[in-house]
Amino acid sequence: MPAITFIHSGGNTDHIEASDGESAMQAATRHGLDGILAECGGNAMCATCHVYVDDGWLARLPAMADDEDALLDxxxxxxxxxxxxxxxxxxxxxxxxxxxxxxxxxV
Ligand code: FES
Structure with a gap:
């Protein structure tokens, strides 16, 4: 299972295991992670699942869609x-x- 490390703004870290095909948000909420609210349930409508991707990983993610880009503003x-x-x-x-x-x- 792919592992994800979440680093909280205060410096604490959480290491969680994700399932193939789920989103990073789904993995975080399934583990009860503080700091991801996901109010819209993953429909790209709330921006309460905002994260900063660590530098080495950013280029390895698929490009963002226009709706994600607009919502991040x-x-x-x-x-x-x-x-x-x-x-x-x-x-x-x-x-x-x-x-x-x-x-x-x-929020
Ligand atoms: S969960 Fe609402 S935009 Fe990601």
Whole structure:
């Protein structure tokens, strides 16, 4: 199972196992991870699943769609060049070891 490391804004880390085909958001919420709200349930409508992708991983993710791009502009925390919506990151075996940083707030 691919593993994902989430780094909280305070520096704590959580290592979780994801299933192939689920999103990083789904893996996080299935494990009860604090810091991902996912209010819209993964429909790219809320931006409360905002994450910062660790530098080495950003280029390995599929390009973002226009709706994700637009929604990130309204995220509660600052948008940066490595911002993504975790509900739009589909986990594959190639993403084993993915590192995602959590923003200070989601709302
Ligand atoms: S869960 Fe709502 S945009 Fe990702």
């Amino acid at each position: 309204g995220a509660a925390a600052e948008r940066t060049a490595n911002s993504r919506l975790s509900c739009q990151i589909k986990i594959t075996p190639e993403l084993d070891g993915l590192v995602l940083r959590l923003p200070e707030r989601q």
